[in-house]
Amino acid sequence: MQAVPPSAPTPGAGQRRSSRVIIAVPIIVAGEDSSGPFTASGETLVVNRQGARIKTGQRLVHGMEVEVTVPSRNLSQKARVVFVDEAHEGEYAVELSTPGNLWGVHFPPIDWEGADSQA
Numbered sequence: 001m002q003a004v005p006p007s008a009p010t011p012g013a014g015q016r017r018s019s020r021v022i023i024a025v026p027i028i029v030a031g032e033d034s035s036g037p038f039t040a041s042g043e044t045l046v047v048n049r050q051g052a053r054i055k056t057g058q059r060l061v062h063g064m065e066v067e068v069t070v071p072s073r074n075l076s077q078k079a080r081v082v083f084v085d086e087a088h089e090g091e092y093a094v095e096l097s098t099p100g101n102l103w104g105v106h107f108p109p110i111d112w113e114g115a116d117s118q119a
Contacts, residue, residue, distance in 0.1 A: 017050050020046050020047070022045070026070075026071060027068055028069040028071060029056050030067045040058030042054050044103060049096075049100060055090050056092070060081045064080070077096050077100075
């Protein structure tokens with residue numbers, strides 16, 4: 001896993017709850033769709049304390065409840081799909097049920113401090 005430090009602020013960035021970190025973390029996404037239970041591999045593209053932008057081959061739907069697992073850390077957390085990127089197939093944003101460093105970012109931004117029980 002290689003992290004890229006947060007870049008210069010972008011318009012609207014001041015409204016974010018925590019800084020984003022560009023990092024590819026292998027994940028497993030599990031949930032249930034109209035066909036039944038599923039488990040799919042994927043990876044993060046960008047993470048923060050509240051969630052991540054992810055890429056997976058499994059079709060996800062806005063509002064869907066999923067469980068995101070980081071196998072390298074043996075940690076899982078429930079999350080909700082909050083964005084489906086129609087322009088980039090297989091890319092979604094998920095919001096964690098409890099903010100934290102599920103991703104294992106070793107040197108998280110300063111605004112991640114204080115609520116990280118998973119580091």
